[in-house]
Amino acid sequence: MNIDIFGYIAAILTTAAFLPQLIKTLKTKKADDVSSTTLIMFIIGVLSWIIYGYEISSRPILIANLITLILNLLILVSKIYFSKTLSPQ
């Protein structure tokens, strides 16, 4: 069995995993229980993977992390938007 298959499964799952979180946030219009610190640290980490992937010319690292970046940015923006819209100070 080709070992690379685990790498591909891993990359697809750890990238696509954030889609259900985005859909849930958009549906329920809240993400209060989702940690902003986690999202921000994760986004900076993913940006670092993108720089690393670009510099070592790794297209898989680049593509997987670009998608992960977009999904997590959308989750963060949705979380902030809904928290401001639905609970005005």
Place this chain on the structure above:
Amino acid sequence: MNIDIFGYIAAILTTAAFLPQLIKTLKTKKADDVSSTTLIMFIIGVLSWIIYGYEISSRPILIANLITLILNLLILVSKIYFSKTLSPQ
């Protein structure tokens, strides 16, 4: 500048990022807004990274993903525990 530094920053941030989520969940005793599907997909993905890291003998992939696995398992278990404890059917 050594390019590997971005790889290390990336690995540390995308691993440590889940600690604030775990702390938040334990403090607030709820994680209703956190998607179970996301957690389960992510955990299976991280398990695949561990198998891949083991097979290609990559200690960084192995260590980073073992920590990520433990943190995400604890988040999932906490989420399930608090949802059952605090909202009995």
